[in-house]
Amino acid sequence: MELDADLKRLKAFERLSDKIAHKRDVLLPKWLPIVDEYLKQKQDKPNEITDNSIFAYCAVWTFDVGDLTRGLELSFRAIELGQPMAGAIKRKWPGFIADTVFDWAEAQAENGSSIEPYxxxxxxxxxxxxxxxxxxxxxxxxxxxxxxxxxxxxxxxxxxxxxxxxxxxxxxxxxxxxxxxxxxxxxxxxxxxxxxxxxxxxxxxxxxxxxxxxxxx
Structure with a gap:
């Protein structure tokens, strides 16, 4: 219920920059510690598949705020655990990761910046x-x-x-x-x-x- 409320507040922002700032400054600091604890617990039950929406949203949000290191870490783990994609996103994790990192790499390359290691x-x-x-x-x-x-x-x-x-x-x-x-x-x-x-x-x-x-x- 609390996550649903946060998603509604996030949707209310009109500007993309405000959404990103809210994810970075409010939502990720609030929810990532819970995700980290969840992943620690999963080490004891690696084959148990559970639908953890908080985990899925945090994986997506880390990409949105430009933290590709954490984004890849969480999304690769989501694939390993069979975690469903967040919310209304239709793509599966591999397609989402590929498109997100490709778009980032294109922008980097056009500016003459490094595209590695991502x-x-x-x-x-x-x-x-x-x-x-x-x-x-x-x-x-x-x-x-x-x-x-x-x-x-x-x-x-x-x-x-x-x-x-x-x-x-x-x-x-x-x-x-x-x-x-x-x-x-x-x-x-x-x-x-x-x-x-x-x-x-x-x-x-x-x-x-x-x-x-x-x-x-």
Missing amino acids: FGTVFARVINDWKLPEPVTAKFYKFAGLALLRATNGDITPSHIGDVERLTKADQLLEKAASLHKHAQVKTVRNKIAMRLRALEDFASQGIIEAESQQTP
Whole structure:
């Protein structure tokens, strides 16, 4: 009943920024200690599935306030425990986590900021553990490939990369994205990677020829 009352108060806020502030300053400090105690108790009964709405909402709210470390910790635990998703959210935990972290990573990358460790952590789950729709998995592969091509300002610049291994890895990730979803839209950047690889190969060949010519009596 108390949680329901808190949810009604939260819904009454008109501005998203006010909702986030209320979750950060009021709701999480109030409810997280209860969640922590609940998780300690679950250590003694790891196979018992229970529907704990407080746990589910706190897991979602930690993402909302930008605490991805705690958000991933709680949401991964929710998956392990078979905890249902909070409230009216229709997605299951893997889909919710994937979408939330992907959106965060996109914003970070556009600003030239690091996307790790959160993107890499979720990407590993997406490709190894979770059966998400092909377009979702494809966009993770694409984003991982593009991340290898980004300059410090966030621009995607294959032509400025001199590392053949890095370019090849990026192309492999983009190729996988295309194989999963025909509308992945990676053809243009893959062509740029191929051009850059050819250019690097030409540079290397010219260097060998020049070195050999210098050694000729």
